[in-house]
Amino acid sequence: MPTVHIRITREGATPAQKAELIAGVTDLLRRVLDKNPATTVVTIDEVDLENWGIGGLPVLDYRAAQAAKVPAR
Template sequence: MPYVNMKVTGGNEAPTVEQKAELIAGVTELLARVLNKNPATTVVVIEEIDMDNYGLGGKTITEVRKAAAAKK
């Protein structure tokens, strides 16, 4: 019964359906391999967070991406 929550940026950085399936399979397998946890009751939730709502370094990711693009 492990529970895993993953938060990643959404919008134009949102993972595809295939990528989400791969993350869910991957982390469930990781818990089974390392801790021998039962995959049948392993719950995983992926949350896609708007880039205006996600902060790093005191800035929104929207600002972080703009600053990175401006440097190119």
């Protein structure tokens, strides 16, 4: 029984988007590993932005730093 955990930041993913993630991951495991969709478990954990960090920075600070590196179009 495969179990997949997806962690995303809590930024308003809709129920439809979450359903699409669950269906897509389940189908991927079926196609690639021949796993039974009936026994595939997918959980989605949403993490508050203040509890998520990348590269030693809170995610909002990291995003701001990344945005500052991108030249304006």
